[in-house]
Amino acid sequence: MRIFVILPILRNEVFEDITRRELEVAKRKDTEIYVVSLDEGPASIESAYDEELAAPWILERVKEAEDKGFDAIIIDCMGDPALHAAREIVNIPVIGPCQASLSIASMICDRFSVITVLDRLLPLFRRKIREYGFEDKLSSVRSVEVPVLELEKKREEVKARLLSEAKKALEVDGAEAIILGCTGMVGMAKELQENLKVPVIDPAVASIKMAEILVDMGISQSKRGYPKPPEKLRIL
Structure with a gap:
């Protein structure tokens, strides 16, 4: 399986490398992980304000993950920013740490x-x-x-x-x-x-294991609980 891990902060090679290294140890041998951060957004998330600023760019990454055929997504922040919105716009599992x-x-x-x-x-x-x-x-x-x-x-x-x-x-x-x-x-x-x-x-480890479980079970967020947003004009 392939899991897309989003660091919801501005590009930071140190955090990307640490996250990749530790998750490589935690994941199963047959699991592939891909770690990305944001091109725009906050340098770190330490407030509700930071979470809201990061949300549009997180959601762009979420769409990218499903478009590229990944099996699950992790939004790698304990604030679980944009988690509910992310679950609305894709069909694959989205995990909040x-x-x-x-x-x-x-x-x-x-x-x-x-x-x-x-x-x-x-x-x-x-x-x-x-x-x-x-x-x-x-x-x-x-x-x-x-x-x-x-x-x-x-x-x-x-x-x-x-x-x-x-x-x-x-x-x-x-x-x-x-x-x-x-x-x-x-x-x-x-x-x-x-x-x-x-x-x-x-x-971070809890998230990768939870993602593996959901993919193995063949289940994702219920579309009764997370229905797709209605089509309309949206300008950011």
């Missing part, structure tokens, strides 16, 4: 915590988790206070802060599992899980 991670967490624990990049994103995550129907399982949302574009440069510092915040989530907030709250943290879950002795979900 946040929804995929929350769904997996709900099967393996009663209470989970999300650790994201910045404190300013905490309200966005609470709203998203409420929208997806997992609010009753949320212990807390915490952050490492490192911007997205500095995650790789400060990788060791980020890992240390993740460990510190995760321990608080377990010991203070009562979490039983941890979700990494940014796909830019790809590749950091394994070491954290070994240290904490609880499940740690990498949203």
Whole structure:
């Protein structure tokens, strides 16, 4: 199968390379992945404003993926930007890392915590988790206070802060599992899980596995829930 992975940010070779490398490890041997970013849009997504700015260009990539015959699409951001719109305009599965991670967490624990990049994103995550129907399982949302574009440069510092915040989530907030709250943290879950002795979900990996499952099952988003938009004049 062939999976189209959209990084919903301006072209960034560092993030593209990291994402490609980590997903190559996570995917099945018979799965091919193609990682692309945007020609226009925000440099990173750290607000609802960034999500809305990225949406038109994400949707262009979504159409491109189906036109090129890919089997599934991942919008590689924990905000799941343009996810519902994307599901309306194509027939192949479209995966959002946040929804995929929350769904997996709900099967393996009663209470989970999300650790994201910045404190300013905490309200966005609470709203998203409420929208997806997992609010009753949320212990807390915490952050490492490192911007997205500095995650790789400060990788060791980020890992240390993740460990510190995760321990608080377990010991203070009562979490039983941890979700990494940014796909830019790809590749950091394994070491954290070994240290904490609880499940740690990498949203990028959760997305690739969810995409593989849906393609294997031959199912996609229901067109009763995501009907095709009506034909009309639209100018951007």
